[in-house]
Amino acid sequence: MYVNHPDLIKEITTHTTYDLGKPSYHRKEFGPLLGDGILTTNGPTWAYHRKVLAPELYMEKIKGMISQISESVVILVDAWKNKIDSEGGLADINIDEYMRTFSGDVISRACFGSNYVKGKEIFNRLKVLQEATSDKVLSIGIPGITYLPTKTNREAWALEKEIHNLILEVVKERKETGAEKDLLQMVMEGAENGEMNQKEIDQFIVANCKNVYLAAHEASAIGASWCLMLLASNPEWQDRVRAEVLEITGGQTPDADMLRKMKQLTMVLQETLRLYPSGPALAREVLNDVTIGGYQIPKGVILWTMVVTMHTEPEFWGPDVLSFNPERFANGVNAACKLPHGFLPFGFGPRICVGQHLAMVELKMLIASLVSNFSFTLSPKYVHSPALKLVIKPEFGVDLLMKKL
Numbered sequence: 001m002y003v004n005h006p007d008l009i010k011e012i013t014t015h016t017t018y019d020l021g022k023p024s025y026h027r028k029e030f031g032p033l034l035g036d037g038i039l040t041t042n043g044p045t046w047a048y049h050r051k052v053l054a055p056e057l058y059m060e061k062i063k064g065m066i067s068q069i070s071e072s073v074v075i076l077v078d079a080w081k082n083k084i085d086s087e088g089g090l091a092d093i094n095i096d097e098y099m100r101t102f103s104g105d106v107i108s109r110a111c112f113g114s115n116y117v118k119g120k121e122i123f124n125r126l127k128v129l130q131e132a133t134s135d136k137v138l139s140i141g142i143p144g145i146t147y148l149p150t151k152t153n154r155e156a157w158a159l160e161k162e163i164h165n166l167i168l169e170v171v172k173e174r175k176e177t178g179a180e181k182d183l184l185q186m187v188m189e190g191a192e193n194g195e196m197n198q199k200e201i202d203q204f205i206v207a208n209c210k211n212v213y214l215a216a217h218e219a220s221a222i223g224a225s226w227c228l229m230l231l232a233s234n235p236e237w238q239d240r241v242r243a244e245v246l247e248i249t250g251g252q253t254p255d256a257d258m259l260r261k262m263k264q265l266t267m268v269l270q271e272t273l274r275l276y277p278s279g280p281a282l283a284r285e286v287l288n289d290v291t292i293g294g295y296q297i298p299k300g301v302i303l304w305t306m307v308v309t310m311h312t313e314p315e316f317w318g319p320d321v322l323s324f325n326p327e328r329f330a331n332g333v334n335a336a337c338k339l340p341h342g343f344l345p346f347g348f349g350p351r352i353c354v355g356q357h358l359a360m361v362e363l364k365m366l367i368a369s370l371v372s373n374f375s376f377t378l379s380p381k382y383v384h385s386p387a388l389k390l391v392i393k394p395e396f397g398v399d400l401l402m403k404k405l
């Protein structure tokens, strides 16, 4: 059943996760990849996962990650500067893999602190596992396909075991070297404080490291790619953002206060996530009979919210709904969209993205630094083809012509 009206979304948000949860088929199909973590569980188990993870992702904590994020940004900026120099001052760059590397680097640092290099190794393996698993689930669509002992599945299970052991190795190392202030530490402490046996503790830690990585990695990378594509095709906005960033930072690495002041950049990111939301469709399973909008909906029904439809409805956003116009967010989200709950780039209700502050800070740091160091236009190679998968991604990637400023 489709639920595509802000008023209905508002009603949905009043129901608890005991009534509306993530669909159980998610867990069946992605279970081998994700385990029982924040993304896949419901009810009290989910509430415990969320209680453990959320405090580490509050804005106050994210501020403490800014210097780590900045290290990831510097790696990318240096790589592009070298590439531009080696190609005679103008480079044609397919940016997507760079964005994925950047977002993987950021989430490895946020999760694994000083062990982040090992974290990257783990996440590289997880990426391979993700590609194998989600391709199969999406393309074949046979229920239970991930449980059959086919050659690919056996390889995936071996990889999964390797990832499991690598994460537990980091945990062991951490116990020997002492506590740190990162997500892994929160997850470890959360697991130890729950009423679990050793096997359950290990599973809790491994599942949440995997869940956070998979939730964070792709969504942030694709958001960055779309934002750069839009800035490349709208030079006046690229200039506006650059002027704002340089005025606020004076060319220095931004701190949390500077990021907060970057209004034009926030508007550009909001407009990017409106036009290309990383989660184009959101699902909830009715776990207990509920009434929404006067309809009685029985247990077992899946409610779908098509975020793209909501984000492109002229009735809520006005006649220029399909145009890139960050100005619509100049007076905030409530002025941009006629109805509250019509803007859902990070989802809604109790299951709203727990990493949204990290996502926004990470994207702001990245874009602020890129517009300060480079100017860019769309490459003639770029073919505009948004492909609707689990996320909306540029089917052939984003190609930009970049030069140093």
Ligand code: HEM
Residues within 6 Å of the ligand: 038, 039, 050, 057, 211, 212, 215, 216, 217, 219, 220, 223, 273, 277, 278, 279, 282, 283, 344, 345, 346, 347, 348, 349, 350, 351, 352, 353, 354, 355, 356, 358, 359
């Ligand atoms: C631009 C970047 C991102 C976008 C657009 C995005 C979007 C979303 C969306 C749409 C959901 C589903 C919400 C719902 O069902 O109502 C979600 C869930 C989630 N996101 Fe993000 N996300 C981003 C980055 C991140 C990052 C950096 C993290 C890192 C911690 C993260 C962690 C999560 C987690 C753990 C969930 C599951 C929450 C739960 O079920 O309680 N996301 N995200």
